[in-house]
Every structure is written in structure tokens, then in C-alpha cells.
Amino acid sequence: MSQQIIIATKNLGKAKELQAIFAEDGWEVKTLLDYPEVPDIVEDGSTFEENAYKKAKTIADAFGLPVLADDSGLIVDALNGEPGVYSARYAGEAKDDQANIEKVLENLQGVPMEKRTARFHCTLAYVQPSGEHYYFNGTCPGLIAESPQGSGGFGYDPIFYLKEKNKTMAEITSEEKNKISHRAMAIKELKKDRHLIK
Numbered sequence: 695m696s697q698q699i700i701i702a703t704k705n706l707g708k709a710k711e712l713q714a715i716f717a718e719d720g721w722e723v724k725t726l727l728d729y730p731e732v733p734d735i736v737e738d739g740s741t742f743e744e745n746a747y748k749k750a751k752t753i754a755d756a757f758g759l760p761v762l763a764d765d766s767g768l769i770v771d772a773l774n775g776e777p778g779v780y781s782a783r784y785a786g787e788a789k790d791d792q793a794n795i796e797k798v799l800e801n802l803q804g805v806p807m808e809k810r811t812a813r814f815h816c817t818l819a820y821v822q823p824s825g826e827h828y829y830f831n832g833t834c835p836g837l838i839a840e841s842p843q844g845s846g847g848f849g850y851d852p853i854f855y856l857k858e859k860n861k862t863m864a865e866i867t868s869e870e871k872n873k874i875s876h877r878a879m880a881i882k883e884l885k886k887d888r889h890l891i892k
């Protein structure tokens with residue numbers, strides 16, 4: 695019988711990646727996409743930790759079970775760390791990936807490639823109904839391309855250029871992304887804490 699883990703996300707792109715990475719160890723992932731009746735959780739924290747904790751704790755309370763949440767985003771050095779914790783809604787409440795990409799590209803107009811350094815960040819919060827919690831972080835470095843390339847992944851992947859692969863995150867396969875991504879790195883940290891998820 696496979697072990698089940700609940701992840702408090704409604705993002706389909708994330709859900710697929712998390713499912714694939716956890717499947718490597720035989721864990722079955724349930725997400726909020728399996729429970730459409732769960733209302734949206736307002737992400738009003740000012741850090742990845744605060745938002746990840748809030749998402750996980752809300753669902754841990756509702757289900758009476760330990761829950762994992764992923765709060766992630768794109769950090770662009772030339773934009774003083776923006777969009778950061780606001781990555782999903784950078785261009786407005788609609789959570790429009792295309793509009794978010796356009797806003798980043800517009801704000802970086804005229805910035806030369808060597809100054810377009812960025813990283814994806816992921817914080818996972820593992821929270822028990824009691825409030826006991828653990829955080830795991832992962833990052834993935836890259837550069838912001840001048841125009842979108844590729845159709846894989848989600849979010850900012852088409853403008854996230856990986857120097858060592860000479861491709862954007864949207865041009866590599868999901869198997870490749872799941873080896874190098876911020877999400878994969880955070881899960882690697884989590885898996886070191888074997889006692890949490892057996």
C-alpha cells in the first residue's frame with residue numbers, strides 16, 4: 695500500500711511536479727484539486743514561510759491530518775527580489791502567467807543579460823494539526839531571458855533561462871525539471887527527514 699500525503703495546493707503545474715517527485719518513493723499525493731470544495735486560502739504573509747505555513751495549517755486543521763504546502767516564487771536581482779512572494783499575482787489578482795511574464799520583461803527592459811540574474815525559490819511547510827511544523831527550502835539559479843521560449847512547465851518557466859542547458863525551464867522535459875528545480879531541491883531536504891513521512 696502506498697503512503698499518502700496531502701499537499702495544500704490548487705496549482706495544477708505544481709501538483710503534477712509534486713506528484714511525479716513523490717511517486718519516485720512510492721508516495722501518493724493528494725492536492726486541493728482533489729477537494730474542490732475547499733475555499734481559497736488568502737496568502738497575506740510577507741514571507742514564503744508564512745504563506746506556506748498558513749496554507750498547510752488551514753488544511754491540517756480542516757482534515758485533522760499532517761499537511762504539506764509549497765510556497766514558491768521567482769526572485770529577480772535587478773528588481774530587488776520582485777516578484778518574490780507576490781509571484782502568482784504580480785500582474786494582478788487574475789493569476790495570469792502570461793501577464794506576469796510580460797510584466798517581468800517590461801520591468802527588465804534595457805537590462806543586459808549579465809545583470810538578469812534570478813532564482814526560483816520554494817519553501818515547503820510540513821504542518822501537523824497541533825501546529826508543530828518544519829520548513830524545507832530549495833532554490834534554482836538562472837537568468838531572465840529577453841523573450842519567452844518553450845511551452846513546458848508553468849508560471850515563469852518560459853523566461854527562466856538555464857545557462858548550463860542553454861534552454862529555458864519551459865524547453866526542458868518535466869523529468870529534467872524535476873531533477874534541478876527549486877521544488878525538487880526542497881523535497882530533497884524533506885526526504886532527509888525520513889521520520890516525518892515514512
Ligand SMILES: O=P(O)(O)OP(=O)(O)OP(=O)(O)OC[C@H]1O[C@@H](n2cnc3c(O)ncnc32)[C@H](O)[C@@H]1O
Binds near residue numbers: 764766783
Ligand atoms: O498557492 P498554491 O495553491 O500552491 O498555488 P499558487 O500558484 O498560488 O502558488 P504560490 O502562491 O506559491 O505562488 C507561486 C508562483 O510562483 C511562480 N512559480 C513557482 N514555482 C514555479 C515554477 O516551478 N516555474 C515557474 N513559475 C513558478 C508561479 O507564478 C506561481 O504561481
Ligand SMILES: [Mg+2]
Binds near residue numbers: 737782
Ligand atoms: Mg498561492
